[in-house]
Amino acid sequence: MKPIKSALFGVAATVLALSACTSSKQAEETVSGLNPARFDSIVNNKKTALYTLKNNNGMEVCITNFGGRVVSVVVPDANGKPTDVVLGYDNLKQYTDSVNSPSDYGSSVGRYANRIGGGKLTVAGKTYQLPQNNFGHCLHGGNSGWMYQVYDAEQPNDTTLVLTIVSPDGDNNFPGTVTAHTTYKVLSNNTLDITFDATTDKETVVNMTNHSYFNLNGDPSKEGTNMWLYINADNFTPADSTYMTTGEIRKVEGTPMDFRKAHALEETINDTTYDQIRNATGYDHNWCLNTYKNGKGDDSKTCAVLWSPVTKIGLSMYTNEPGVQVYTGNFQGTGISCKHGIKYPKHVSVCLESQKYPDTPNKKNWPSANLKPGEKYFSHVAYRFWTGDFATDK
Incomplete structure (x- = not known):
């Protein structure tokens, strides 16, 4: 899906480098060749970092809490060679530079992934004008959607990362304060398992997704x-x-x-x-x-x-x-x-x-994206990696 036009978005705060005092473990390169220190910064007064998930079967997934973005996914090819299968950047500066390197690479997209026609949204009888950041439509939640925000991160173990974002009422003119989570898990069968959940204090729409760009050729x-x-x-x-x-x-x-x-x-x-x-x-x-x-x-x-x-x-x-x-x-x-x-x-x-x-909100016969107080939004996607000849039932 086409990224948000660079001229229509700028990160609100200057990205500042953190102290160079990082542990030797932090400074070590990942299997995918990333230097975690290049993701240690401050964006909009919140810390960013690179988090590494892995299993015992050769899978490594690196994620930054800036935009909840998957930066790399390494899995073995048919010969056992570690292969990075997603696109992205190798430093936070490029991810935050929406003018010179705009992207939605690997992001946890919200509040509404994809497009809303004309940026028009009617919820509970009230019409809202959303940002028109893509051919007159609202794309990926607007020109400062969640992919350009810093999620709070908690990594309870080597295989799990929980990211949290609180989107206030009026964020890009969407109604309702929404608390949302993206949970990444690396499973033993080389699956990247992603769940999204959200609650709201006012009726709104929520439609989250992961926007990884896969190239399996290596x-x-x-x-x-x-x-x-x-x-x-x-x-x-x-x-x-x-x-x-x-x-x-x-x-x-x-x-x-x-x-x-x-x-x-x-x-x-x-x-x-x-x-x-x-x-x-x-x-x-x-x-x-x-x-x-x-x-x-x-x-x-x-x-x-x-x-x-x-x-x-x-x-x-x-x-x-x-x-x-x-x-x-x-x-x-x-x-x-x-x-x-x-x-x-x-x-x-x-x-x-x-x-x-x-544009589900404007096409009422399609599956609804509406979320009301007291309800819980839940979405699940899993990407399982395997090797061998093509099959639909591996």
Whole structure:
């Protein structure tokens, strides 16, 4: 999904370096080659850091509490080689510099992931004008959404990180004070398990997601269109030229949107005879998951699979949400030096964002994102990594 325009957001406070007195353990590089000291800063009067989660099977996940962002995910390839499979930066300065290096890399997005049409939101009979930070729409909660805020962090053990954010009433003009948590866990079977929960003191909308950019090839300096994709969905929600859903739910059959039989992205991603591909210059669409029925999602069933024929690394996705936004890095190729100095090309990666459908608040027949006092928002997504030949049931 396209990042928020850099000109429309600036971090409110100057990022200040903390004291250089870090322990030798803090200064050690992670398996992914990150220096934790480069993430020790102060943003908006709150401390930031890099947190490392790991298991005993070769998986390491590094996360910063700035925006709740996954910075690296290392898993073994088919030959046992540790491979970083997500995009990002290797220092906090670039993450906070929304002018020179804007990104939503790896973020915990809120208050409302994806787009709200025209920035118009009506809740409990009252209409709110939200920021219009993307083609006239509100994207990812506005130009100072949660991906640019500092979460409070607690790491109870080597495999778990709990991030907390309190979003005040009127934050980007959304109603209600919302307390939200993102809990990251690394499981023994090489799964990155993520849960989101939230409560509010006034009726509002909440739709959180993780925005990691996956490249399973182990070389993000090259396009990733050789990766295979499977999506367990018979339908998707078409979008117009401003990336806004039209309200239609359309069958994938007979279109380049059909991934019920897995195939390499390169087979369909450049089919500009189809308006949806042409408008997005690739994929930036929501699929209506078959794993969601009668108002409930089955997160024990595979909803999507991404696979690399190079490393033989596969990613199986599970969620209780009704939709998944698939974004193929159509706005990459900016020439910005990213993690380890690599400049990412267009179509280098695939985002798999669990979510309510885009603009659900203005399309009342779609699964609701409304949250009332006394209720608890809960969302779950799991990314399980494995190796071997492609399969949908690994």
